[in-house]
Amino acid sequence: ACIFIGGGVGVLVLLIVLVLLLLPGSTTTTTPLTTALPFNCLTLDNPDTWSIAKKTYCCAHGGKGCPKPTTPAPTPPPPTPPPTPPPTPPPKPPPTTLPYDCSAGVANWAAGWSDAKKAWCCAHGGQGCTTPKPSLPYDCNAGFNNWQAGWSAGKKAWCCTHASRGCAPASKLCTLWGDPHVISFDQMNTNKEQAYSFYGDGDFWLVK
Secondary structure (H helix, E strand, O other): OHHHHHHHHHHHHHHHHHHHHHOOOOOOOOOOOOOOOOOOOOOOOOHHHOOHHHHHHHHHHHOOOOOOOOOOOOOOOOOOOOOOOOOOOOOOOOOOOOOOOOOOOHHHHHHHOOHHHHHHHHHHHOOOOOOOOOOOOOOOOOOHHHHHHHOOHHHHHHHHHHHOOOOOOOOOOOEEEOOOEEEOOOOOOOOHHHOEEOOOOOOOOOOO
16 A cells, blocks of 8 residues: 555656646746837827927937928019219309409599509509500601601501591692683592683693
C-alpha cells in the first residue's frame, strides 16, 4: 500500500509538471517610459481659442495654431504735389530821379542856375550851355557898302547863301517901245506902267 501511494504521488507530481510545461508562458509587457508633453496638439477645438504659448508650441512641433499670414495693406499712392506757382517776376527798378529839372527856370538859366546844373543840363538836354557859339567864317555886315569890289568870291558866295547878301545881280534886259518908253536895266520888274517915258528930240544913252 505504501508503494502504491508513493507511486501515485509521483504520477501526480509528474502530471502537474507536464501541465505546467504545456501551459503557455506568461508574457511580460514592458511599457516604455514617456515624457509628458506640455500641450496636446491633437485636440479638435478651434486653434484660435488656444493660448499664445500653446499656439507657439503646436506651430513649432505640429504645424497647428500658426498665425495666419496677413496680407499687407497696399501702399497708398504718393500725394499729388501742389501745382508749381508761376515764377515771381523780378521787382521793377525804382524810377530814376534826375539830379536836375532842366525845364524849371530855363527862362533865367544864365543867372538862376548853378554851374553844376548848367553843365548837367547842357550835356543831357542841350540847355544852359555856356560854351560860346562857333564863330562864323564871314561877317556879312562888315564892308557891305562896297561888297562888289571889297568882298572875296568866297565871302560873296557864303553871305549870299547864309545871309542873302553879296549875291551877284541877275542878268537884266533893257526894253524900248512906243513913243518911246524904256524899261531900264535898274528897274526891278517888267511892269510897263513903271517904265520911263521920253518925249521930244534928243539923244538918250542906254548903255555906255
